[in-house]
Amino acid sequence: SMTSSQIGQIRNSVNIAMKIRPAITRYLVCVPRDLASVTARSENAEDTRWDTFIAEIAKDFPSLTIELWNETRLVEELQKPLSSGIYRFWFGNAEISESSVKYAFEKAKSSWLNTKYVPELNTYGKIEQTISLFLGNTEQRRVLVQDFAKICELCQKFQEAAEALLVICTERDAELKEILHDTSGKLHTVHDSSDKIRKWLEYESVQNVPIDISAFNIDFESLIDRIHRSQGTFRHHFHSSEVTKHLRKLSEFHFYRLIQDVEAGFSKRSFLFLGDPGTGKTQGLGAVSEKLLREGLHIPLLIQARGIPSNYAWKDIISGYLGLSSVWSEEEIWQALTSMVNRHKFTPDYVNSDVKVSPKVIIFVDGLDESAPQARWVDRIRETDAIVSRYTQIRFCFTARPTAMPKPFDYANIRRLSSGGDVPAYKLFDGYMQAYNITVQNRGWLKSALSTPLALKLFCELNQNSSFNCFDKAEVSMATLWRQKIERIEKEYCEISNDSPQNQYILKAIVHLSEVFMSNAAIERSLLVNNISNGLSITADRAEKVLLSLENYGVLSSYRECGTGILPDVYNYYPGIQGYFDFATASILLQKHKNPQDIDFSKYPSLHSDVLNGLAILSIQNYDFLITRNKTLASVIDEWSLEELQFLALQHTNHRNAQQFIKRSQEIMAENADVLKRLKERN
Numbered sequence: 001s002m003t004s005s006q007i008g009q010i011r012n013s014v015n016i017a018m019k020i021r022p023a024i025t026r027y028l029v030c031v032p033r034d035l036a037s038v039t040a041r042s043e044n045a046e047d048t049r050w051d052t053f054i055a056e057i058a059k060d061f062p063s064l065t066i067e068l069w070n071e072t073r074l075v076e077e078l079q080k081p082l083s084s085g086i087y088r089f090w091f092g093n094a095e096i097s098e099s100s101v102k103y104a105f106e107k108a109k110s111s112w113l114n115t116k117y118v119p120e121l122n123t124y125g126k127i128e129q130t131i132s133l134f135l136g137n138t139e140q141r142r143v144l145v146q147d148f149a150k151i152c153e154l155c156q157k158f159q160e161a162a163e164a165l166l167v168i169c170t171e172r173d174a175e176l177k178e179i180l181h182d183t184s185g186k187l188h189t190v191h192d193s194s195d196k197i198r199k200w201l202e203y204e205s206v207q208n209v210p211i212d213i214s215a216f217n218i219d220f221e222s223l224i225d226r227i228h229r230s231q232g233t234f235r236h237h238f239h240s241s242e243v244t245k246h247l248r249k250l251s252e253f254h255f256y257r258l259i260q261d262v263e264a265g266f267s268k269r270s271f272l273f274l275g276d277p278g279t280g281k282t283q284g285l286g287a288v289s290e291k292l293l294r295e296g297l298h299i300p301l302l303i304q305a306r307g308i309p310s311n312y313a314w315k316d317i318i319s320g321y322l323g324l325s326s327v328w329s330e331e332e333i334w335q336a337l338t339s340m341v342n343r344h345k346f347t348p349d350y351v352n353s354d355v356k357v358s359p360k361v362i363i364f365v366d367g368l369d370e371s372a373p374q375a376r377w378v379d380r381i382r383e384t385d386a387i388v389s390r391y392t393q394i395r396f397c398f399t400a401r402p403t404a405m406p407k408p409f410d411y412a413n414i415r416r417l418s419s420g421g422d423v424p425a426y427k428l429f430d431g432y433m434q435a436y437n438i439t440v441q442n443r444g445w446l447k448s449a450l451s452t453p454l455a456l457k458l459f460c461e462l463n464q465n466s467s468f469n470c471f472d473k474a475e476v477s478m479a480t481l482w483r484q485k486i487e488r489i490e491k492e493y494c495e496i497s498n499d500s501p502q503n504q505y506i507l508k509a510i511v512h513l514s515e516v517f518m519s520n521a522a523i524e525r526s527l528l529v530n531n532i533s534n535g536l537s538i539t540a541d542r543a544e545k546v547l548l549s550l551e552n553y554g555v556l557s558s559y560r561e562c563g564t565g566i567l568p569d570v571y572n573y574y575p576g577i578q579g580y581f582d583f584a585t586a587s588i589l590l591q592k593h594k595n596p597q598d599i600d601f602s603k604y605p606s607l608h609s610d611v612l613n614g615l616a617i618l619s620i621q622n623y624d625f626l627i628t629r630n631k632t633l634a635s636v637i638d639e640w641s642l643e644e645l646q647f648l649a650l651q652h653t654n655h656r657n658a659q660q661f662i663k664r665s666q667e668i669m670a671e672n673a674d675v676l677k678r679l680k681e682r683n
Contacts, residue, residue: 007049010053026067028067030069033071034072035068035070096322101301105300108302116283119290120431121432122283122287122291127287128284130271131397133261136265141355141357150253155187161246165239165242166180173230189215190218201262201355213259217255218250228240228244271397272397272414274416274417277577278579279454280421281367281399283422285399289302298359298361301363303317305377313330314383314387315330318363319333338361338391341361358392359393361395362396364397369557372559382411419452421452421453429456432460433460438465439467454579462488482579486580493506506550509546513532513584514581514584516531522574523572525558529543532547556573557575559571579610596619599615601636609637615627620650626649627649
């Protein structure tokens with residue numbers, strides 16, 4: 001039976017809830033049994049004790065309604081159609097569980113993630129920072145709570161200091177009094193808003209706190225200056241200095257960043273990370289997923305977009321990933337996922353924490369660019385707005401190449417990854433050297449020379465299990481690394497296919513396809529095989545082997561268009577890592593024109609900037625020619641880009657070649673050093 005001590009526990013829970021959330025008007029108490037009524041033996045029955053408890057609560061909290069959900073009511077609620085997913089999770093043989101989520105992630109690591117995600121290289125960057133704020137992190141929230149508590153404290157201290165100053169002000173201090181009253185009003189709003197934010201951060205609720213962002217747009221330095229310039233300050237120096245002291249401390253807070261971090265937690269809108277191949281999108285999602293599973297608060301589902309049929313709804317996508325039977329409805333899946341993650345609220349860490357972050361399930365979908373048509377993914381992303389609105393503990397995040405997704409990007413929160421990658425190369429350097437077992441003599445120099453994650457990865461793949469000692473930047477330029485990588489692919493292809501390296505089928509195929517993809521975004525597999533066969537004058541069987549090697553090494557990527565009915569699936573291919581094709585295009589132009597000074601760039605108005613970068617590096621390394629001395633180059637790029645291209649070339653050449661360009665470099669630097677700053681920031 002329900003004892004007096006148990007009712008006391010309920011009373012204590014209500015008191016705590018009202019202290020934390022004084023605006024609560026409805027409180028549910030779930031007891032998995034029906035209360036016993038008065039009998040001939042005793043009038044102190046369970047329902048009598050309950051009625052007495054309700055009467056006492058009504059006196060303490062008149063606006064609060066206590067609802068008892070007993071066994072009868074709980075059964076009624078679980079039998080409702082909207083609760084079917086919850087019922088199946090708790091009372092059926094649940095297919096959805098944390099073990100099934102972890103198993104699905106391990107399967108992904110052993111299959112499609114295997115070539116793109118290396119757990120030993122986990123380093124957290126923009127993706128992890130964004131997702132952490134999006135879902136909520138206990139430590140981050142705790143720091144924010146402390147910041148907003150301090151803001152409230154300083155606002156209160158200002159009010160007290162201002163009141164003390166106003167007491168001694170006279171009619172001659174009209175200007176100072178006006179400033180104090182005006183500032184007091186502004187800081188009163190800041191205090192109230194900060195206090196509401198602090199309470200939400202301490203105990204995250206479904207409903208967000210309405211924030212007037214404009215309330216935090218206060219120029220504290222200007223206010224301090226106005227107070228200093230007012231005549232009353234000279235008469236009341238001690239009191240006015242106490243006022244400005246608190247304003248000065250408030251000015252030290254970066255309010256824009258604080259509000260940004262809070263709003264990231266409020267937001268339910270899906271994220272879409274856009275980044276070129278090699279910028280670490282998949283590695284970033286893999287690292288975040290591993291971290292979330294280890295921490296045990298939020299639950300990630302990491303799904304590969306490639307291969308998902310175009311007619312799949314969210315029910316099919318999640319069911320396919322978790323291996324669910326077909327009997328699950330979409331609503332049941334979202335309910336079961338929510339019930340699963342809610343179990344984290346009963347862990348000791350959560351119960352004992354002073355900051356309560358609502359546990360969430362986040363669905364990561366990686367590589368939308370590999371799953372055509374992309375327009376249907378836009379529809380799926382738009383659907384997530386309705387899903388997260390109804391199921392408030394569900395979140396979504398996607399990745400894609402920038403050029404693949406339809407514009408305008410009004411269907412998600414967009415985050416762009418720079419060419420430098422999700423995590424800067426210098427932060428990844430030591431981990432890569434250890435993972436690839438590379439001994440480096442000149443570590444500091446090499447760390448600076450390999451300025452992008454893609455360059456670092458290429459270098460490590462080429463030098464695994466070896467020692468490296470070099471001070472010539474030309475040897476680790478992207479053009480050199482691309483050439484060496486293609487030679488490595490060529491060698492391994494020949495070993496597998498019993499072919500001669502002199503045929504250079506891999507290089508020739510990349511060169512040929514770089515021209516083909518200039519006019520075709522993607523090509524169907526059989527057509528591509530025929531194209532390679534005809535372009536290289538080889539058999540279709542050999543063309544198949546070349547295509548397989550190009551795909552295995554990421555030179556080409558593919559996506560599947562699932563057939564309908566009896567129609568077969570269609571596989572389409574497109575450039576995987578664009579750098580291979582940029583290098584090949586630059587090589588084509590140099591071979592075609594014999595010398596970089598003979599290229600007429602006016603005939604190539606649509607050359608990609610990375611092709612020009614490759615040309616600049618190859619020209620100075622192989623021809624001792626600075627590409628910007630070709631007069632026709634000015635017809636395709638502006639003067640600013642010409643200067644940047646010159647410094648890029650010098651950056652990737654040896655000391656001997658660079659000597660002849662010292663005078664011109666000094667002239668450009670004397671005119672404007674911004675180009676150097678921009679180049680350094682990009683690398």
